[in-house]
Amino acid sequence: MxxxxxxxxxxxxxxxxxxxxxxxxxxxxxxxxxxxxxxxxxxxxxxxxxxxxxxxxxxxxxxxxxxxxxxxxxxxxxxxxxxxxxxxxxxxxxxxxxxxxxxxxxxxxxxxxxxxxxxxxxxxxxxxNVFLFGDISVDVQQHQVKVANEEVVLSPREFKLLNYLIENANKAVSRIQILNAVWGITFENHTNVVDVYISYLRNKIEKNRKYIFTIKGVGYMLKTEE
Structure with missing residues (x-):
């Protein structure tokens, strides 16, 4: 030593x-x-x-x-x-x-x-505490996200949303589940905040491939292919 x-x-x-x-x-x-x-x-x-x-x-x-x-x-x-x-x-x-x-x-x-x-x-x-999904790398400790080895700057809420989706990768999650986990809201209350932030996240992480899929009648799913 x-x-x-x-x-x-x-x-x-x-x-x-x-x-x-x-x-x-x-x-x-x-x-x-x-x-x-x-x-x-x-x-x-x-x-x-x-x-x-x-x-x-x-x-x-x-x-x-x-x-x-x-x-x-x-x-x-x-x-x-x-x-x-x-x-x-x-x-x-x-x-x-x-x-x-x-x-x-x-x-x-x-x-x-x-x-x-x-x-x-x-x-x-x-x-x-470094999670990999496709070409996405999420370092929870450093609050750092990379897509194809290029750093992507996310807001705290976007980071929390991405982290939640990765934790539930390949599973459909409802808007209410996302609201509860990411915003601490237990009912939908006619808000479209989830859809807005999903759109923000897609614009930042879907550089080379699609990751976030809309599941009709349910919500969203993070996966690597159709």
Whole structure:
């Protein structure tokens, strides 16, 4: 595993470096938050271990900066600050775990392994939230839709409608069912809003082929062919 350690205390950093490398990890040491930012832009890492009390930008500010830049690498805070408020602040700012000094090295290894497992599981879950139907790709997490690998911009309501149709692909769904699922309306009330939004959606996703079919007397069906 590629780990980056941000620690300015040589005694502690030497101890962690030695232990992690003996356990088969590759470790890069940075002695300040600024050095980390420069290093991270050049390489990617599987885990960040960060002290709070650092020269210049402190660890709390660094965690905020990391998350602001949409870097989602797991972060383990390792610090002498042990108050409940310090822990809460670190976790609220974006850290994934928090250990206080002094610590047992075996516990550090266990925390690293647990963080890695959680991150890998989260990645698998995120991948499982990408749905494919024909040449349509819907990423639920990123709220992104692509048709034939070209991004299509949908409004929140159009996105919810497409998602509902994909969940019920190859099944006829009535206008009332769509109203209930997409708008939260439980009766039709003489509205044509479903037909209007179906038309919007067709114009955006039916670039190369027809997907949304009208089922006479019922409603609509999402399928890949007549």
């Amino acid at each position: 590629q780990i980056i350690l941000i620690e300015d205390d040589k005694r502690i950093s030497d101890f962690i470096l030695k232990g992690l490398e003996e356990n088969g990890h590759f470790v890069t040491l940075c002695k300040s938050a600024e050095a980390f930012i420069d290093e991270y832009l050049q390489h990617s890492f599987d885990l960040i271990i960060c002290d709070i009390m650092l020269p210049g930008m402190d660890g709390m500010q660094l965690v905020q900066t990391i998350r602001y830049k949409k870097i989602y690498t797991p972060i383990l805070m390792l610090t002498a600050l042990s108050s409940v408020q310090d822990k809460v602040s670190a976790l609220d700012f974006g850290a994934d775990d928090y250990m206080t000094k002094p610590f047992h090295f075996d516990e550090l290894l266990s925390r690293i392994n647990a963080l890695t497992r959680r991150f890998q599981y989260a990645q698998k879950e995120e991948k499982s």
